[in-house]
Every structure is written in C-alpha cells, then in structure tokens.
Amino acid sequence: MRLPGWISQHLAAARALLVFTVLLGIAYPLVVAGVGQAAFYTQANGSxxxxxxxxxxxxxxxxxxxxxxxxxxxxxxxxxxxxxxxxxxxSNLGPESVVDTLGDPAIDPESGEGNGSKQSLLTQVCARSKAVGEREGVDGSRPFCTPGGVGAVLGLFREGGLTGRITKVVSLNEPASSYDRATKAAKKNDSAFVASYEGVPVELAVFGEDYSKAIVTPIRGNAPAKPAVPGDAVTxxxxxxxxxxxxxxxxxxxxxxxxxxxxxxxxxxxxxxxxxxxxxxxxxxxxxxxxxxxxxxxxxxxxxxx
Structure with missing residues (x-):
C-alpha cells in the first residue's frame, strides 16, 4: 500500500531530523570534546x-x-x-563621554542607592592616571585632565547661544564642595582648575543647575603629549x-x-x-x-x- 504523498514527506523529514540530531547534536560535539581533551586538555578546561x-x-x-x-x-x-x-x-562609554553627572551633596555617596553621581570616561581615565602616578612615583598628568584627577572641561555660556560674548564659564566636572544655597554660587574657598577663560572667571559646578545649554570645551592643559602612565593602565x-x-x-x-x-x-x-x-x-x-x-x-x- 502506497502512503499518501504528504505522509511520505513528513516521514522523510522526521528521518532527516533524527539523522542530523545524532550527527550534529551528539556525534559532532562528542568528537570535538574528545579532540579537545586529548590534544588541548589545558585550553579545553579553562587554562x-x-x-x-x-x-x-x-x-x-x-x-x-x-x-x-x-x-x-x-x-x-x-x-x-x-x-x-x-x-x-x-564600560560602554565612548570618546564623547567627557562630562560627569554630579551627585547630590546632601546624600552620602556610600549609601545603598548612592548619590546619583557618575563619572565620564574622561574623568575615569584622569583619576586612574593620577592614582597610578602616585603609586608608581611618576608624573600622572594627562592632556585634558585637571591636577585633581577629573576631566578638564569647561561649559561656556554665550550671549547668542553658540556665538557672542562669553557671559559665564563653569568647570563642569569640579563640583562645589560648599556653596551659598540662596545664590547657588560657590564660596570663595573653592577654586576651579583654571581661574579664568578669555577674561571670564571660572565657576565650580553646582548640583541641580542646568548646564545643558553650555558649550562643552575640553582644555588640554600643559601635560606632556606622551604621558608617563601608559594607556592600558587607565582603560x-x-x-x-x-x-x-x-x-x-x-x-x-x-x-x-x-x-x-x-x-x-x-x-x-x-x-x-x-x-x-x-x-x-x-x-x-x-x-x-x-x-x-x-x-x-x-x-x-x-x-x-x-
């Protein structure tokens, strides 16, 4: 008795599935594992x-x-x-990650939820370079890093938005440790990594202020072009x-x-x-x-x- 065509097709598919399951799902993995254990024992077991x-x-x-x-x-x-x-x-941070997210100074950064701060890639590199330099007794300075080990980045505010006279300059990665809450201005005992930019005094960043309209301007500084601390030590x-x-x-x-x-x-x-x-x-x-x-x-x- 000849089976209907659709049944023959399904049986052929089932046979093919069984054959390839045995070959590729059982035999092939066993052969590969066997060769690995016999010829590459150390590598196959995680070195x-x-x-x-x-x-x-x-x-x-x-x-x-x-x-x-x-x-x-x-x-x-x-x-x-x-x-x-x-x-x-x-870290999934790219070369444009140069501005830190400031943390709430009223919250302990060591608390369970943290204070919301987040370092940019630039600040991570700067902080690591400074720490390695201190540990190894060499100059840990790098271009676009402040002496304190954060990204040397200014936020410029201009009269016309992108053009015009500079009206305000903020060191975006240097938060004010203390400031007048009424005026939201840093107290005189705080100072930025550079005193002024094109004649305008540089202010420290204040948590809660909106700096989204600032023109982000990294400052190279006078660090050597080839830092003493190599790149793989900081990335x-x-x-x-x-x-x-x-x-x-x-x-x-x-x-x-x-x-x-x-x-x-x-x-x-x-x-x-x-x-x-x-x-x-x-x-x-x-x-x-x-x-x-x-x-x-x-x-x-x-x-x-x-």
Whole structure:
C-alpha cells in the first residue's frame, strides 16, 4: 500500500531530523570534546593554573592585585565589580563621554542607592592616571585632565547661544564642595582648575543647575603629549577580563615591586622580558605580559621578605 504523498514527506523529514540530531547534536560535539581533551586538555578546561595543588586562576582571565604592592597590577576592569567572568563587559562609554553627572551633596555617596553621581570616561581615565602616578612615583598628568584627577572641561555660556560674548564659564566636572544655597554660587574657598577663560572667571559646578545649554570645551592643559602612565593602565578592555598588560606598564611598576620584594630592579626587568610575548604570527596584536603568570613566578623566585 502506497502512503499518501504528504505522509511520505513528513516521514522523510522526521528521518532527516533524527539523522542530523545524532550527527550534529551528539556525534559532532562528542568528537570535538574528545579532540579537545586529548590534544588541548589545558585550553579545553579553562587554562587553569595551579600552585601547590590549589587552583589560583586562569591564564585567560585577569584578576585584581589591588593593595598588594609586591605584585604587578592588572589593567582596570569594568566587568561587574571587577574581573567578574559572569559579568564580562566594557564600560560602554565612548570618546564623547567627557562630562560627569554630579551627585547630590546632601546624600552620602556610600549609601545603598548612592548619590546619583557618575563619572565620564574622561574623568575615569584622569583619576586612574593620577592614582597610578602616585603609586608608581611618576608624573600622572594627562592632556585634558585637571591636577585633581577629573576631566578638564569647561561649559561656556554665550550671549547668542553658540556665538557672542562669553557671559559665564563653569568647570563642569569640579563640583562645589560648599556653596551659598540662596545664590547657588560657590564660596570663595573653592577654586576651579583654571581661574579664568578669555577674561571670564571660572565657576565650580553646582548640583541641580542646568548646564545643558553650555558649550562643552575640553582644555588640554600643559601635560606632556606622551604621558608617563601608559594607556592600558587607565582603560579597561572590551571584555573587562584581559589578563595581559603592556610591557610599558610592566616596566613602570618595576621599581615598586623591586622595593617591596627587596630585589634588584635589573633582575625583575629580565623577568618581565622573559614573560613578554610577541605579536601573534609576528604581525598581529601587540607584545604583552600575562600578569598572573608573572606574579606567580615572582613568588617562586623572589618571595616577599617579612
């Protein structure tokens, strides 16, 4: 008995579904997993690093060594609270993010909800550069950053909106720590990173004021064109989990780590060179240093004294 055409078609489709389910849903994954376990066991299992029988991390994931001066520091992370593999992400802030969101001075910024403040990408870079400079004993200044470590950005108000005489100038990222609530003007004990702009005194920003009509004007300042603090020390990677830093950032940290471990800087410099990987295939990417692997070798060769 010959089956109707529509039934034959459905049976053929069911057979095809069964065959491809077995091939692509069971056999192929098992083959790939088997090859991974047989030929690439370490990579297939997360490139886990163990020391003295304990898992200390993965060579593929960055981790924090903050407040440990005897270790090389990783680059910043925007993944969760930092280096969280379950929240891998970037800050999603672009080059036009130069103006901070001011927080309510009447609310404790450490409270559960916070005070509403939010740093721009520029201020994040400036603050990190200042902090790294202080930690490593170098000049942490950068173009378009104030000495206090925020974005050096002025808001210009002109008579004609976009043209005309400047009537008011505000340092948008420097909030007044105290001000007269009646006049909403900063008190005399506060001062901006620059006293005046084209002859107009510069005011500090006041929470609650509307600066949306201001012409945003970044000020370069007199910082060197090539900062002492390299770029990867002040910016996070796209994943927030980058385990590497640049050789320049590693070299910047040599003196601090050498002092903390009581080791000659030349020995650590050689160690950094040994753990610097070149470009992939000789032309892709940049040379890099794996921070976790370097710090583990540090503990083996030059353990911290005391």
């Amino acid at each position: 886990i690093i163990e020391r003295d029988g304990q898992k200390v991390g993965s060579s593929l994931l960055g981790q924090s060594f903050e407040d440990r001066p005897e270790y090389f520091q990783s680059r910043p992370s925007a993944a969760g609270v930092g280096y969280d593999p379950t929240s891998t992400s970037a 996070s990677s796209g994943s927030g989990l980058d385990p590497h830093i640049s050789p320049a950032y590693a070299q910047l940290q040599l003196a601090r780590v050498a002092r903390a471990r009581g080791v000659e800087g030349a020995r650590l410099r050689k160690l950094v060179d040994e753990h610097t990987t070149g470009r992939a295939l000789g032309f892709m990417g940049e040379p890099a240093v794996n921070v976790l692997e370097l710090n583990l070798v540090l503990d083996q060769r030059y353990p911290k004294k005391g």
